[in-house]
Amino acid sequence: MTNHSITGRQMRCILTMYWSGSLIVMGSYKETKQDTWMVPILAGILIFPLLWIQTRLIRIYPEKNLFEIIFETFGKIIGTIYSLFFIFFSIYLAAVIVRIFGEFIQVLNMPETPQTFTIAMILLIAYWSVTNGPENIGRLSKFLWKIIWFSILMTFIIGLKNMNLENLKPVMETELKPLLSSGFTACMLPLGESILCLSLFSSVKKTENIKKIYLIALIEFLIVNLAASLRNLLILGPTVSALYYFPSYQAISVLSVGDFFTRIEVLIGINLLIAGFIKICVCIHAASLGLAKILHAPNQKSLIAPCVMLAITLAIPFYKNTLQIFDFVPYFVIFAIPFEIILPVILWMTAEIKNRIKSAPTQTKTAGKQ
Amino acid sequence: MDESLIIYLGLYTVLIFTDLLPAIKKKDKTALWVFIPVFAVTLAANIMASMGFSLPSINDEIKQILQTTLHMK
Numbered sequence: 307m308t309n310h311s312i313t314g315r316q317m318r319c320i321l322t323m324y325w326s327g328s329l330i331v332m333g334s335y336k337e338t339k340q341d342t343w344m345v346p347i348l349a350g351i352l353i354f355p356l357l358w359i360q361t362r363l364i365r366i367y368p369e370k371n372l373f374e375i376i377f378e379t380f381g382k383i384i385g386t387i388y389s390l391f392f393i394f395f396s397i398y399l400a401a402v403i404v405r406i407f408g409e410f411i412q413v414l415n416m417p418e419t420p421q422t423f424t425i426a427m428i429l430l431i432a433y434w435s436v437t438n439g440p441e442n443i444g445r446l447s448k449f450l451w452k453i454i455w456f457s458i459l460m461t462f463i464i465g466l467k468n469m470n471l472e473n474l475k476p477v478m479e480t481e482l483k484p485l486l487s488s489g490f491t492a493c494m495l496p497l498g499e500s501i502l503c504l505s506l507f508s509s510v511k512k513t514e515n516i517k518k519i520y521l522i523a524l525i526e527f528l529i530v531n532l533a534a535s536l537r538n539l540l541i542l543g544p545t546v547s548a549l550y551y552f553p554s555y556q557a558i559s560v561l562s563v564g565d566f567f568t569r570i571e572v573l574i575g576i577n578l579l580i581a582g583f584i585k586i587c588v589c590i591h592a593a594s595l596g597l598a599k600i601l602h603a604p605n606q607k608s609l610i611a612p613c614v615m616l617a618i619t620l621a622i623p624f625y626k627n628t629l630q631i632f633d634f635v636p637y638f639v640i641f642a643i644p645f646e647i648i649l650p651v652i653l654w655m656t657a658e659i660k661n662r663i664k665s666a667p668t669q670t671k672t673a674g675k676q
Numbered sequence: 677m678d679e680s681l682i683i684y685l686g687l688y689t690v691l692i693f694t695d696l697l698p699a700i701k702k703k704d705k706t707a708l709w710v711f712i713p714v715f716a717v718t719l720a721a722n723i724m725a726s727m728g729f730s731l732p733s734i735n736d737e738i739k740q741i742l743q744t745t746l747h748m749k
Contacts, residue, residue: 398734422680422726426687433691601706608707611695612714618687619718623731630735637739640746 312506314514316444319451320584321503321523326454326530327403327585328496329554329578335491337484339544340474346531348489350524353497356647357520359654360500364507364516366661371508372501372592373599379657386600388649393596395645396502397613400589401620402638404428407582408621409628414555415575425621432586433614436594437607440509443587450580457573458530462537464561464570469540494639497524498646505592551628554578590614680726688719 312320335342367375372392377385407428408421416424435442507516534554538547541557550556554574562568593613598606625631696715699707725731742748 420679420683422683426683430687430690437694597710601710603704603706605704605707608695608699608704609710611691612710615688615691615714615718619721619731620734622722622725623733624735625733634735634739637735637742637748640742640748641738 311439311441312444312509314510314519316441316448317506317510317514318519318523318526319447320444320506320588321500321520322527322530323447323451323454323581323584324500324503324588325496325523325527326577326581327583328499329531329534329581335488336548338480338488339548340476340539341478341480341485342488342539342544342547343474343532343535344485345488345492346528346535348485349492349497350528352489352493353524356498356650357500357524359650360504361516361520363504363650363654363657366657368512369508369510371506371595372504373596374508375504375657376653377599379653379660388653389596389600391645391649392502393593393600395642396589396593396596397616397620399499399502400429400432400586400593400613401617402624403582403586403589404432404617405621405624406631407579409625409631410552410575410578413628414552415572422622425618428583428586429614429618432583432590433610435583435587436591436610440506440591443506443584443591444509446587447584450584454530454577454581457577458533458537461558461561461570461573462533464563465537465541465557468560469537470543471540473540473543474536491635491639494642494646495635497527498642501646501650502588502592505595506588551632586617590617678726681723684719684722684726688715691715 335345338345363375367378370378373385373389376388376392379385380388404425405421408425411424412419412421435446510516510519538553538557541560542550542553547553547557555571558574559569559571561570590610590613594606594609597603597609597613601609603609625634695707696711699711721731
């Protein structure tokens with residue numbers, strides 16, 4: 307599975323888009339109020355150990371994807387069980403994201419259109435994108451990331467006249483516990499999910515600097531997230547911002563340039579959708595890759611459709627209304643701990659021990675010769 | 677029964693033409709072993725959902741497990 311089809315820059319864009327795919331539910335942290343802008347920074351600090359583990363895994367097993375790493379580390383039987391957990395998590399995540407987007411589109415843009423239609427269309431396009439290979443996801447991300455940058459920057463500049471710096475005061479008044487709790491939620495909800503992106507690293511050249519890819523992607527994501535948080539806070543204020551489920555959308559809806567450039571909030575909808583779309587593609591890709599590895603299928607492409615069908619079936623009954631999406635966030639954070647922290651840490655520790663044992667005899671031999 | 681049924685049938689028809697038929701032609705047994713059961717089960721579940729049956733939600737189960745084990749409110 308070593309096809310060097312993704313460049314370092316494309317991988318960076320994939321990571322950033324993947325993380326931005328969850329911005330839709332990250333918008334409002336009611337407990338942190340005017341200090342909400344600190345949440346992305348805290349999350350960025352908290353995620354460092356997990357990202358280091360991911361880069362270390364890639365360093366130990368260069369040009370291997372997540373499932374190849376699992377099988378090399380644990381062998382066939384435990385590797386299969388281990389892979390099943392990640393396959394489940396990938397399909398689950400794809401279903402959650404697509405369901406949230408179904409809800410988002412219905413609530414804000416198309417109330418008459420059935421959610422089933424929106425979900426089916428998003429998954430069908432994701433199916434075609436994944437079928438075209440990881441290089442397609444890479445190219446898409448590289449192109450679409452520019453649109454996100456541009457629209458965030460543009461809405462920030464247009465919103466300058468509506469911003470009130472008083473909305474950020476009093477600074478640091480929130481207690482440490484809710485601040486850390488929100489930071490941990492932000493760390494788990496989009497950032498920790500990047501373990502599934504390891505499934506794409508087999509397509510990245512060995513010569514690419516993996517740490518640099520992760521670091522720049524994280525910085526870019528944090529800048530965008532911070533800009534969005536600040537924009538929402540400065541325009542709406544902490545009290546009004548906390549009233550809405552999608553504060554970004556509401557903050558932009560008050561902006562306009564004269565009388566000729568209005569309804570800019572559609573841009574935000576498109577932004578969130580394209581980022582979420584990349585995330586769905588990565589999840590479906592990871593799930594099909596895992597299935598192919600378990601079933602020893604020569605081609606992963608024939609297993610994409612079953613993953614899509616499972617995602618659509620899981621997605622529909624997930625939530626009954628918008629309220630449930632946000633009510634489930636604290637449960638998701640706990641539910642995701644095994645997939646995002648425990649399993650990757652065990653995998654890294656085992657890989658590290660195996661690597662040391664493997665390299666030990668060669669080191670002894672060289673020492674003996676000397 | 678509502679428009680969801682037509683949407684599901686449309687989606688599954690597309691997947692039959694793009695995935696199932698090529699797999700049958702290629703005699704790709706692994707793909708067929710996964711595709712046919714998943715296809716049958718998910719199509720049945722989706723038809724039931726579009727007819728008004730309420731399917732169990734994984735999230736409800738996760739919530740219940742976490743509430744009983746960790747006493748989350």
